[in-house]
Amino acid sequence: TGTTRPQRLLRAVQERATRGDSESVIAAIDHFCRHQEWAMNVGDEKGFILDSVVSEVSPQTALELGTYCGYSTVRIARLLPPGGHLITLEFNPNYAAVARQVIAWAGLEDMVQVVEGASGDWIPHLREHFGIESFDFVFLDHWKELYLPDIKLLEECGLLRKGTVLLADNVVCPGTPDYLEYVRKSQSYESHYFGSHLEYTRAEDGLEKSVYLG
Ligand SMILES: C[C@H](C[C@H]1O[C@@H](n2cnc3c(N)ncnc32)[C@H](O)[C@@H]1O)NC(=O)c1cc(-c2ccc(F)cc2)cc(O)c1O
Numbered sequence: 001t002g003t004t005r006p007q008r009l010l011r012a013v014q015e016r017a018t019r020g021d022s023e024s025v026i027a028a029i030d031h032f033c034r035h036q037e038w039a040m041n042v043g044d045e046k047g048f049i050l051d052s053v054v055s056e057v058s059p060q061t062a063l064e065l066g067t068y069c070g071y072s073t074v075r076i077a078r079l080l081p082p083g084g085h086l087i088t089l090e091f092n093p094n095y096a097a098v099a100r101q102v103i104a105w106a107g108l109e110d111m112v113q114v115v116e117g118a119s120g121d122w123i124p125h126l127r128e129h130f131g132i133e134s135f136d137f138v139f140l141d142h143w144k145e146l147y148l149p150d151i152k153l154l155e156e157c158g159l160l161r162k163g164t165v166l167l168a169d170n171v172v173c174p175g176t177p178d179y180l181e182y183v184r185k186s187q188s189y190e191s192h193y194f195g196s197h198l199e200y201t202r203a204e205d206g207l208e209k210s211v212y213l214g
């Protein structure tokens with residue numbers, strides 16, 4: 001029983017990044033994934049696109065599905081406006097534990113709530129539990145076959161409002177065909193594809209940005 005990859009990623013952050021400096025935490029994880037071990041973070045290339053969408057939306061309320069080690073959580077939280085808050089759902093308790101420490105190392109724990117559990121179980125309770133009216137921004141990065149059922153659940157729970165921006169990772173690799181078809185065909189969404197590459201590789205991947213029209 002050695003360490004897990006998320007634990008080795010966390011150690012790389014604690015050894016290479018400066019406490020309270022979110023840019024150095026992002027750089028330490030990207031260095032680890034490029035030079036030590038690949039890991040399924042959104043990465044620097046797609047991360048740049050994520051940054052530009054978050055900066056454009058400047059969300060007061062943001063939701064992330066699939067925290068993993070907290071890399072995209074840090075990328076989003078560092079760009080939130082004053083008073084902004086990010087809720088991130090993570091199914092795997094070991095990943096959630098690592099993510100909490102990565103987020104704390106970046107000094108962003110006051111803007112982020114890591115919630116341990118499955119998105120499908122938690123989405124119906126976000127309003128009552130966190131006093132959320134609706135989300136300004138949602139980043140989808142969890143099990144790829146749950147993207148579609150979970151946005152339908154968000155719609156049903158009234159957690160999307162006119163103008164809510166959804167940004168989905170991995171719409172090409174591993175791929176989310178049913179989600180893509182839905183958001184691109186539905187009259188309720190205005191969708192745009194940002195072509196890029198699978199994190200730390202030359203394989204094609206991209207992000208789909210979909211604005212909910214109500
Ligand atoms: C799914 C994972 C990300 C995390 O999501 C949590 N999760 C799951 N289901 C739920 C839920 N229902 N609620 C809350 N959290 C939930 C999980 O525990 C992982 O920590 N992401 C991926 O699998 C992923 C995979 C690849 C990838 C691409 C090419 C390859 F050859 C191999 C892998 C790339 C990526 O960019 C990913 O994002």
Ligand SMILES: [Mg+2]
Binds near residue numbers: 170
């Ligand atoms: Mg991903």
